[in-house]
Amino acid sequence: MQISxxxxxxxxxxxxxxxxxxxxWEKEPSSFDWHYDEKETCLILDGSVTxxxxxxxxxSFGKGDLxxxxxxxxxxxxxxxxxxxxxxxx
Numbered sequence: 001m002q003i004s005x006x007x008x009x010x011x012x013x014x015x016x017x018x019x020x021x022x023x024x025w026e027k028e029p030s031s032f033d034w035h036y037d038e039k040e041t042c043l044i045l046d047g048s049v050t051x052x053x054x055x056x057x058x059x060s061f062g063k064g065d066l067x068x069x070x071x072x073x074x075x076x077x078x079x080x081x082x083x084x085x086x087x088x089x090x
Contacts (some may be wrong), residue, residue, distance in 0.1 A: 002059075002070070003051060003059055003067060003068060003069050003070065003073070004067065004068040005061045005065050005066070005067050006067075007064070007065055008064050008065070009064075009065075009066040013066070014043060014066070017041070017043075019043040019066075019086045019088075020043075020086060022042075022043075022086040022087055022088045023086070023087060024045070024084060024085065024086055024087075025042075025085055025087055026082065026083065026085075027077075027079050027082070027083050028079065028082050029079050029080060029082060030077075030079050031076060031077065031078045031079070032076070032077050033074070033075070033076050033077075034074075034075055034076070034077055035073070036069050036070065036071055036072060036073040036074075037071065038071050038089050038090055039068065039069065039070055039071045039089065039090060040068070040069045040087055040088070041066070041087070042066070042067050042069075042085045042088070043065075043066050043067075043086045043087075044061060044062055044064065044065045044066075044067065044083065044084075045063065045084040045086065046063050046081075046083065046084040047063065047079065047080075047081045047082050047083030047084060047085075048060070048061075048062040048079075048080040048081040049061055049062065049077060049078065049079050049080065049083050050078045050080065051075045051076070051077060051078075052075060052076045053073075053074075053075050054074055054075075062081075
């Protein structure tokens with residue numbers, strides 16, 4: 001189970017999704033486990049994050065990236081620089 005990271009999505013894509021109307025979440029540098037009960041789509045406004053999967057593989061993303069987490073995903077978040085994101089579940 002993997003996540004999808006789109007580096008520098010087009011302004012049209014961001015507008016079409018309505019990202020800027022979504023809620024904002026912020027988190028200081030930290031590490032924590034997370035389970036996705038449902039799909040999450042987010043647009044990273046600031047920061048740098050590495051997600052590590054149970055099998056040890058990891059994916060990094062940061063400012064400007066559009067990220068989609070699938071339902072059922074278990075992972076560990078490692079927030080390297082304070083993250084701020086627009087997000088939507090479902």
